Amino acid sequence: MAKSVLITGASKGIGLATARRFARGMDDVDCIVMVARASEYFDSALAEVRALAGNRQVVSIEVDLADPDAVSAVFDRLETENIAVSTIVNNAGFTKPASINETRMADFERTMQINLYAPFRFVQEALLRSHPLEKVINIASTAGIGGRSGWMSYSTSKAAVINMSEVMREELAPYGIDVVCLSPGRCATDLRKTLAPDEDPSTIMQPEHVADVIAMMSSPAGKMLMSENLVVRL
Ligand SMILES: NC(=O)c1ccc[n+]([C@@H]2O[C@H](COP(=O)([O-])OP(=O)(O)OC[C@H]3O[C@@H](n4cnc5c(N)ncnc54)[C@H](OP(=O)(O)O)[C@@H]3O)[C@@H](O)[C@H]2O)c1
Numbered sequence: 756m757a758k759s760v761l762i763t764g765a766s767k768g769i770g771l772a773t774a775r776r777f778a779r780g781m782d783d784v785d786c787i788v789m790v791a792r793a794s795e796y797f798d799s800a801l802a803e804v805r806a807l808a809g810n811r812q813v814v815s816i817e818v819d820l821a822d823p824d825a826v827s828a829v830f831d832r833l834e835t836e837n838i839a840v841s842t843i844v845n846n847a848g849f850t851k852p853a854s855i856n857e858t859r860m861a862d863f864e865r866t867m868q869i870n871l872y873a874p875f876r877f878v879q880e881a882l883l884r885s886h887p888l889e890k891v892i893n894i895a896s897t898a899g900i901g902g903r904s905g906w907m908s909y910s911t912s913k914a915a916v917i918n919m920s921e922v923m924r925e926e927l928a929p930y931g932i933d934v935v936c937l938s939p940g941r942c943a944t945d946l947r948k949t950l951a952p953d954e955d956p957s958t959i960m961q962p963e964h965v966a967d968v969i970a971m972m973s974s975p976a977g978k979m980l981m982s983e984n985l986v987v988r989l
Contacts, residue, residue, distance in 0.1 A: 757785035758889070760973070761829075761840045763820065763877070764847030765789035765804075766797035768944035769894065772966035773844055774800070778808040781970060786812040786838055790829060791847070793817040814838065820847050820869045826876035830884055840881055842890040842973055845874035845916075850909040850949055863908040870912035875919060888932050890977075892969055893920045895938045897986060906950065913938075917984050924982065933982060935972045939965050940988030960989040 760777050764770035770791070777784050787808065791797045797815065805813045816832050818825040833840065849869040851862045874893055881888045898906055899913025920936035927934055941947060942965055943956035968987050971977055 758783050758841040759786035759788060759838050760784050760842040760844065761788040761790065761833075761877070762844040762846060763790045763873070766791035766794060766800050768946060769939070769942060769962045769965045769969075770844070770846040771800045771804075772962035773846065773969050774804045774813075775807060776963075776966040776970045777973075778804045778811060778813065781973065784811060784842075786814065788814045788816060788833070788838060788840065790816045790818060790820075792819050812838075820873040821849075821865050823868065823872070823876075826873055826880050829877075830880045833886075834884070840886045841888060842892070843877050843881060843888070844892045844894070844969060844973075845877055846892075846894045847873065848894065848896075848946055850906070850946055852905050852909065852950055853907065854905055855907055858907050863911075866908040866912050867915075870909070871915045871919065874916065878923060888927075890933045890935065890973055891920075891923060891927070892935045892937060892972060893923075894965075895920070895936050895984065897938050897940045897988065900938060900984070900986070909950070920984065933978065935977070935982035936984045937965070937968060937972070938984055938986050940986065960987070964989065 762770050762774050765774045774789050777787050801815050816829050893916050895916040896913040898910045899917050902910040920934055924934035941959040943959050943961050965987055
């Protein structure tokens with residue numbers, strides 16, 4: 756049966772690589788929903804994915820996930836477009852590294868809103884609105900497995916994503932919904948530049964590597980693999 760895949764943070768990095776991957780090579784996907792804030796680079800990402808997607812529908816939804824009402828606005832739009840989502844890739848992420856002393860509560864709250872509450876709301880809203888959900892892929896981080904000095908809010912949010920995924924996996928398994936948690940290590944994106952500005956991006960994992968794993972976990976083969984916090988690293 757044809758499927759619709761919703762990818763948050765699809766304007767660049769791992770999310771865009773994932774949208775490209777679905778546009779190119781997943782036979783059973785007939786609609787790709789790309790979510791990010793409005794920007795010129797989101798416009799060009801969309802044009803690129805549309806060019807790759809052939810007959811598949813590509814829909815963009817521009818929202819700021821720091822806004823607690825954003826997720827319900829996304830689902831209102833899906834209803835307008837008559838799109839029923841079967842896979843959610845909760846990928847959008849934010850970080851503002853700071854020491855304990857320098858961490859501002861507004862930044863901590865923004866990090867939790869984008870990295871944790873929005874992914875929760877995407878799944879909750881899909882269930883409440885009876886979407887034919889089959890697969891949830893939550894992107895956590897190795898920083899959520901072991902806390903890192905100077906990354907208080909980010910590490911904390913990602914640890915919570917790992918635990919939230921366990922709750923979702925257990926609670927949704929009886930309904931045939933698979934919940935996958937992926938924890939990438941260092942990957943060459945803008946977010947990584949914020950965390951490690953001096954690193955040479957050519958020496959670390961590329962977004963396409965993570966996208967390949969996301970695509971595999973979305974395929975029938977993904978059903979045969981343990982989906983509990985898989986670490987993805989070079
Ligand atoms: N790169 C790594 O080393 C690494 C390692 C482990 C885990 N991760 C995780 O991988 C995921 C993807 O990150 P990335 O590395 O690919 O970073 P990226 O290239 O900087 O992309 C981040 C994405 O999140 C979206 N986003 C951020 N704030 C948003 C907001 N307020 N509203 C809507 N969308 C927002 C961005 O869209 P806009 O265009 O709206 O900014 C962008 O599409 C994140 O969850 C990140 O924590 C990354």
